[in-house]
Amino acid sequence: MSETRYPITMNDVCAAAQRIKGLAQVTPVHMCATIDRLAGRELFFKCEQFQKVGAFKFRGACNAVRRLTDEQAAHGVVTHSSGNHAQALALAAKLRGIAAHVVMPRNATPAKRRAVEEYGAKVHECEPTLAAREEGVAKVQAETRATLIPPYDHPDVIAGQGTVALEFLDQVDHLDAIVAPVGGGGLISGICVVCRESRPIVHVFAAEPLGADDAARSKAGNALLPQGKTNTIADGLLTSLGQLTWPMVRDVVEQVVTVREDEIIQAMRLLWERAKLMVEPSSAVALAAVLTDSFRALKGLGRVGIVLSGGNVNLDKLPWQTVG
Amino acid sequence: MSETRYPITMNDVCAAAQRIKGLAQVTPVHMCATIDRLAGRELFFKCEQFQKVGAFKFRGACNAVRRLTDEQAAHGVVTHSSGNHAQALALAAKLRGIAAHVVMPRNATPAKRRAVEEYGAKVHECEPTLAAREEGVAKVQAETRATLIPPYDHPDVIAGQGTVALEFLDQVDHLDAIVAPVGGGGLISGICVVCRESRPIVHVFAAEPLGADDAARSKAGNALLPQGKTNTIADGLLTSLGQLTWPMVRDVVEQVVTVREDEIIQAMRLLWERAKLMVEPSSAVALAAVLTDSFRALKGLGRVGIVLSGGNVNLDKLPWQTVG
Numbered sequence: 001m002s003e004t005r006y007p008i009t010m011n012d013v014c015a016a017a018q019r020i021k022g023l024a025q026v027t028p029v030h031m032c033a034t035i036d037r038l039a040g041r042e043l044f045f046k047c048e049q050f051q052k053v054g055a056f057k058f059r060g061a062c063n064a065v066r067r068l069t070d071e072q073a074a075h076g077v078v079t080h081s082s083g084n085h086a087q088a089l090a091l092a093a094k095l096r097g098i099a100a101h102v103v104m105p106r107n108a109t110p111a112k113r114r115a116v117e118e119y120g121a122k123v124h125e126c127e128p129t130l131a132a133r134e135e136g137v138a139k140v141q142a143e144t145r146a147t148l149i150p151p152y153d154h155p156d157v158i159a160g161q162g163t164v165a166l167e168f169l170d171q172v173d174h175l176d177a178i179v180a181p182v183g184g185g186g187l188i189s190g191i192c193v194v195c196r197e198s199r200p201i202v203h204v205f206a207a208e209p210l211g212a213d214d215a216a217r218s219k220a221g222n223a224l225l226p227q228g229k230t231n232t233i234a235d236g237l238l239t240s241l242g243q244l245t246w247p248m249v250r251d252v253v254e255q256v257v258t259v260r261e262d263e264i265i266q267a268m269r270l271l272w273e274r275a276k277l278m279v280e281p282s283s284a285v286a287l288a289a290v291l292t293d294s295f296r297a298l299k300g301l302g303r304v305g306i307v308l309s310g311g312n313v314n315l316d317k318l319p320w321q322t323v324g
Numbered sequence: 325m326s327e328t329r330y331p332i333t334m335n336d337v338c339a340a341a342q343r344i345k346g347l348a349q350v351t352p353v354h355m356c357a358t359i360d361r362l363a364g365r366e367l368f369f370k371c372e373q374f375q376k377v378g379a380f381k382f383r384g385a386c387n388a389v390r391r392l393t394d395e396q397a398a399h400g401v402v403t404h405s406s407g408n409h410a411q412a413l414a415l416a417a418k419l420r421g422i423a424a425h426v427v428m429p430r431n432a433t434p435a436k437r438r439a440v441e442e443y444g445a446k447v448h449e450c451e452p453t454l455a456a457r458e459e460g461v462a463k464v465q466a467e468t469r470a471t472l473i474p475p476y477d478h479p480d481v482i483a484g485q486g487t488v489a490l491e492f493l494d495q496v497d498h499l500d501a502i503v504a505p506v507g508g509g510g511l512i513s514g515i516c517v518v519c520r521e522s523r524p525i526v527h528v529f530a531a532e533p534l535g536a537d538d539a540a541r542s543k544a545g546n547a548l549l550p551q552g553k554t555n556t557i558a559d560g561l562l563t564s565l566g567q568l569t570w571p572m573v574r575d576v577v578e579q580v581v582t583v584r585e586d587e588i589i590q591a592m593r594l595l596w597e598r599a600k601l602m603v604e605p606s607s608a609v610a611l612a613a614v615l616t617d618s619f620r621a622l623k624g625l626g627r628v629g630i631v632l633s634g635g636n637v638n639l640d641k642l643p644w645q646t647v648g
Binding site: 272277278311317 | 645
């Protein structure tokens with residue numbers, strides 16, 4: 001039986017932490033007595049909504065951009081995302097003084113496009129299909145020789161996201177578990193690497209919407225199963241696990257906890273109303289998981305860390321508002 | 325000419341800080357590069373929305389409740405407020421294990437009533453007039469001998485609010501100014517005491533909505549002028565300065581900066597969207613003041629501290645939403 005080869009080790013995460021030091025924020029940890037009572041345990045919220053660009057994604061993008069040789073960097077970077085990774089890559093490139101190209105579907109919201117452009121990236125429109133996106137990237141690369149930095153399935157991105165866990169374990173003593181949302185799996189697999197190698201006593205849980213539950217199904221089937229049609233307001237978690245992120249979910253994640261839409265909305269409102277923490281739906285998925293009866297029934301988890309992944313929300317219409 | 329007698333000194337604020345230590349939160353200070361660019365200077369946000377009950381009011385209420393003798397405390401406390409002070413007093417009383425009575429107009433929103441009751445206070449309904457409120461308090465006092473803790477015009481309350489400035493000056497070096505919203509003046513006069521006695525180099529600015537501008541008019545007229553009809557979404561700032569808080573505004577506050585409603589809403593949205601800081605309109609008034617052309621033109625204020633007073637917002641309808 002051959003040993004599984006993981007894409008990165010703890011050393012890569014430590015190197016990433018050094019690389020992004022002073023560029024990324026050391027985000028604060030908050031607590032909320034009211035939510036603790038509902039959860040039946042002490043919760044610690046790692047607030048990545050206060051990270052640059054409002055999401056943990058800056059860590060991975062920044063690490064990947066800093067890892068480029070000067071020669072590579074001179075040609076710029078490219079990605080095809082319309083979410084937080086695009087903004088993160090745009091800012092990371094700007095801070096290194098290099099070009100960033102973002103291939104974005106024509107139907108992306110104007111707000112998302114504007115956010116990326118504000119950080120200085122060049123937007124390339126394409127049709128809203130995966131094939132068109134990949135074609136768009138290939139075209140940019142042919143013209144510019146820019147390096148592709150994908151949103152999660154890349155060793156440098158995973159190592160960067162892992163720095164969340166490094167900080168968290170440094171900020172809070174005696175955590176029994178860390179719970180984080182899972183979409184493509186960059187964040188959760190970075191956390192897994194850190195916990196497995198440096199603090200194996202810390203259980204890692206992934207939280208996922210039922211409407212995009214490929215990680216839960218993959219875990220149950222012990223095979224990487226892609227996501228089909230999605231149906232969730234947690235728009236940061238629509239993507240499937242990748243070849244590099246799946247092995248960590250398979251081997252290290254204790255359990256993938258799935259939650260319903262109403263549970264996500266309720267958890268989001270709790271965080272806003274009681275903890276004054278303005279997070280996006282994808283972040284609320286992790287708290288929603290911790291508030292399920294099945295999680296509440298788990299023993300031995302007195303101190304649980306929750307990664308709030310980001311705070312980029314459409315403030316014109318909140319999920320609990322039925323208007324419009 | 326007789327020397328003005330102020331209600332409290334720096335010693336009272338230091339004693340308050342000791343008294344509420346471990347009960348009140350030491351709230352964090354946040355920064356936001358985007359808002360700095362708009363303001364033309366470095367801004368430091370003291371985040372009292374993360375204080376217990378979601379507002380700085382807990383500091384003053386807690387100090388006042390802790391100052392009671394055991395004999396006084398046994399009879400409980402009473403106030404007539406429907407805002408953050410009522411919640412703050414309810415929680416402060418609960419933490420000391422004593423009764424709290426809140427006289428509240430019949431037309432107060434159910435959410436406000438519920439919040440106070442959740443902290444264990446007894447609500448006494450009254451007609452929505454000042455006379456009825458005062459009568460309600462007198463009735464409670466006659467029945468229970470409870471001590472009245474008013475929302476701002478009280479030495480122990482002012483001393484408690486002053487602890488915001490103690491912490492702020494400790495957390496941020498070389499502040500050139502502190503800007504805070506002014507309603508009844510408990511917060512601003514507490515800040516004035518601290519700056520005047522311990523760091524006179526720090527300029528104190530008050531920020532006020534044009535629709536409730538008694539402090540600006542009083543300052544201009546050099547006499548305490550009461551507030552008439554109010555018209556502002558900054559519902560924490562509707563009250564007039566009091567006999568105890570006015571002298572500090574008169575003598576120590578550098579300037580009362582007034583702002584329009586659209587400026588308040590814009591500043592509030594900036595804080596939510598760019599800094600991910602969920603604050604109530606009253607808090608946004610302070611940033612709005614700093615973003616006015618007249619404030620931006622002020623020289624020598626490279627590092628400005630802004631007190632974000634609280635985060636208790638109606639999440640069903642945000643000020644920038646035109647619906648319903």
